[in-house]
Amino acid sequence: MTGILIVGGGQAGSTLAQTLRSEGYEGRVMVLGAEPVLPYERPPLSKAYLMGEVEQERLYLRPAAIYEEWKIEMRLGTPVTGIDTATQTVTAGNETLGYDELALCTGSVPNRLPAAIGGALDGVFTVRSLADIDRMKTRVSPGARVLVVGGGYIGLEAAAVASKLGLSVTVVEMSPRILSRVAAPETSDVIRAEHEAHGVRILEGCGLVRLTGEGHVNGAELTDGSVLEIDFAIVGTGIRPDTALAEAAGIFCDNGIAVDEMGRTSAPHVWAAGDCASFPYKGGRMRLESVQNAIDQAQAVARNMLGANVPYVPHPWFWSDQYDLKLQIAGLGTGYDRIVVREGEGGRSHWYFKDGRLLAVDAIDAARDYMVGKRLLEMGRTVDPEAVADASTNLKALLKG
Structure with missing residues (x-):
């Protein structure tokens, strides 16, 4: 075949395929997923699904009819066992499939x-x-x-x-x-x-x-x-990037499948996105394990496969629901030297600073604090820690400078 092959039927793989179509790509698109089910949401698995609050079908990112409508070929229960970057082919089951471009969205595996x-x-x-x-x-x-x-x-x-x-x-x-x-x-x-x-x-x-x-x-x-x-x-001892296919194919890996700012790997015509990919970030490399990164990076890679040439710039955010607590996290607090605690009605937030610069915010039942902190980080701005700690400070006013 010619066209674009996507290895991995998770959030990143599904998003990348749909983005190719929404951006006007008319060639063949095939998703090869190892699991025998349609791409689904993972966060509810250990929560609503385990509790019996949602049925399996409600976890699916899209119904089968949408993939058919968009002419995305879904090969489910079809693990890829090898990649030959020289001949631009992959091995899946008893088939050898060719590609013009290949996207690795292999995700991660649990420890x-x-x-x-x-x-x-x-x-x-x-x-x-x-x-x-x-x-x-x-x-x-x-x-x-x-x-x-x-x-x-x-x-x-x-x-x-x-x-x-x-x-x-x-x-x-x-x-x-x-x-x-x-x-x-x-x-x-x-x-x-x-x-x-x-x-x-x-x-x-x-x-x-x-x-x-x-x-x-x-x-x-x-x-x-x-x-x-x-x-x-x-x-629950964490996850690690699924790099086995890439490594076997001689593709460079460094805490994941190493990509450049566009999403290209070390092999020609091979790209990567999602949990499995590590990308340049502030002079080093970073890998993000989150739904939002899988979506955002997959969209960026799909566009770059089609010639956009726009660097991927992440805006990390995460969440965790435990009992009735909703923890929302914006940014990365690595290397902080000060935590400022802000108490509010019904909730609180923890603001991470280093040398007076805002790094991240943990908001616990404090959606407004989270939204302001997330916006400040996206704007590349910091705030006075003392103002944040003062419960009388109008946080939204901080966005105005």
Whole structure:
């Protein structure tokens, strides 16, 4: 075939295909997805879907009819096993498919526990795919005892849902505090208190030695010497970029598939977008694991494949829903030297500064604070930390300079 091949049927792959069409591309577009289902939203998997509040079809980004209308060929349940950049072909099943341009939207894969410490036991789950949650649902029942390994957003969101479903939940986090790699202590404190108020036991500075059981997991030995009896375990120790195909094809990778500011990889006619891609950012390289980055970068890459030549400039933002708390995050707080806490009606926000420059905002049930902080960051402007801390300050006025 000629045309554009997209490897990966997730948010980035689906968005890239649709953007090609909306930008007027009339050639052949094919999406090769390893999973046997249409592209779907991942954030609700460990929340609304696990709780039984939404059906599978409601997770789909688009119904099948839309892909047909836009003449996007969806090859589902078709994992790609090889790429030959010299002949511009990929191998998928028993087929060899040619391409004019290739987009790698392979996403990420969850970190798993080694088999040597019980990671291969039945009843040990990750939280990444629809199939993961479908398997986990069979274990979820009131009173069941679950161990969550990892106190990052993935693990904590799963813990919140398990608690709401009436399970007995223990979270173990090897770092001194939950969310230590992604949030300030002030944010960790709020999230921890909310979990503990709902009966979740959080063990910080405590790691997993091994899971135990004959065939099925039934216990956990921890680094503090304690032993837990459990019915199943959820591994929420993060994700890593899926670079296996790219690496095997000789494409340069650096914390993901390395792309330039346009989205090109080191191989001619090969591009990448989404969780799997690392891109230039402020003199270094960055990879963002978020829905918004998958959408924004995929749109930018699609346009650049068609000749736009517009550099991708990210505006990082994220969110996490735990119980009735809504945490909204704008920017990246890495390297901060000061946190300013702003108290408001019903919520609060934590503003990250370095050398007096605004880096990021964590807003907890404070949508207005989030929107102002996000806008300031997009504008490249900073604010006086003292003004932010003063509850009488009209935040919107800060946008006017």
